[in-house]
Amino acid sequence: MFNVRFHGRGGQGVVTAAEMLSVAAFDCGLHAQAFPTFGSERTGAPVTSYCRVDDRPIRFHEPIEEPQAIVVQDPTLLHAVPVLAGVQPSSYVLLNTSRELSLAGVPDGDRVAPDRLVTLAATDLAREVLGRPVPNTALLGALAALTGVVPLEAVLVAIRQRFAGPVAEANVELAVRAHASVAHDSMGTVRAMGPARAGGTVGGRA
């Protein structure tokens, strides 16, 4: 079973991200389950969503407490909610930020393996490609590259199922570009992009 936890704020497509990942997994013939934890529903409030992927049916319903991957869609949450709770030495952490930042002082930040932490300027890239600061499809593309939980093609299928017309195609482009930016070496293992990289790692931005 592969467990992904998404953290973000209302309006950033956090719930949609987990749902699209589950659709992508389902498209690959895997079993999947996605669900959110809401506070009171309002734009800007912290939102958590979950996606489980397995090759056998998933029978239970409970939050993911020991995720294999954590996606943080909004870096301002690092000090606001325990986004890294339950992080394992092998857990991937995909962080949306265009700034230099450190996990120093972030609860459980010291438990994140440096080579498993990847940053991506997903909001900048989304603004450039979509014209809107919604980073979720970029992060899904990157997550696919980072973890291999689903192939990029499945993510694109899920995006096209969720959105229509030009919006779908713009999100596809966004996911493809984010995917390409997360580099792999020839063995297929992730090359660390560093916990404190300035200026983002994609989109050609300085």
Place this chain on the structure above:
Amino acid sequence: MCRPQVVAAYPISPQTHIVEALSDLVRTGELAQCEYLTVESEFAAMSACIGASAVGARAYTASASQGLLFMAEAVFNASGLGLPIVMTVANRAIGAPINIWNDHSDAMALRDAGWIQLYAADVQEATDLHLQAFVVAERTSLPVMVCMDGFVLTHAVEEVDLPEQEQVDAFVPPFVPQQLLDPDDPVTIGAMVGPEAFTEVRYLMQQRMDTAIGTVAEVAHDFREAFGRSSGGLVRGYRLEDADTVLVTLGSVAGAATEVVDELREQGIAAGTLTLTCFRPWPDEAVREALAGARRVVVLERAFSVGRGSIVGQDVRDSLHDLPVTVVEAVGGLGGRPVRRSDVRRLVEGVAADLLPTGRLHFLDLDHALLASAGVR
């Protein structure tokens, strides 16, 4: 899919997206020959459903929590009038303190309202139960609540095998009302009935509910024949053969219960689980038959009767009253607190080791540190 002719609903979390989607289906014409009534309250929603159903329309609504309580008076009227309305209850806690998350306090508060109550274990079953609910309701002339755990199921994306419309049409035939308000042949329904006949009306309701036990089972059987999938019905047992300790649940905890049973069996603990799909009418015989071989039963539910304790546990104990079975009662998952496999496992292990006394309500997941910080010892 079930072709309701009138949907009247008032939005409340975590039901909102259900009725929003239905209003969209009506607006676009995808749900044809259906009127969506935007009403000013839940009381109006159920009242509109009563009116619609009384003139022969298939009527549907959905609600939760305070909304369900606000419509309570009309809920009793629907069953008293024998109207086969179907309502989704997106189970949510009741305030105070206000809480939008899941437990079963809302549906349990209407336990005695004369409605059939079916509880879904997962999203697939929630889907299937809606098909079955319309058939059961219209066959028995009783209203049906399909209870699904708020957020846990209402907001979950899971694999669902959606039946084809033709299959559904064959399974849920057009509504043929057993009584009908017709201006050309005027009658009064729901008129005042005094002491001379009120008891008899209630007696007939009880009789009809008793009959409904058979109908619920029969419709689940027909469903399996038609769709090739076992879903709904009265109760569902898992590894009950030679089980010493049986966990009884209802709702979305069922899946975790099966996982825990598998783990405990691997450890050599003879555990099993029984999921109650039908809570009202109470399937006394089915419960008794399923649990008769057990030595210990633990009932875990997401609501309780303040000042008394277990709600479902009372019924289970009653069904087993003359059998040598110990019944332990537990509550957990209140107000959205997740019921984790680890919690369930600890509970069942404790019961299997005879560590949990009977005669009191056990709280599955009490935060003792929080209580201590509030000065409670």
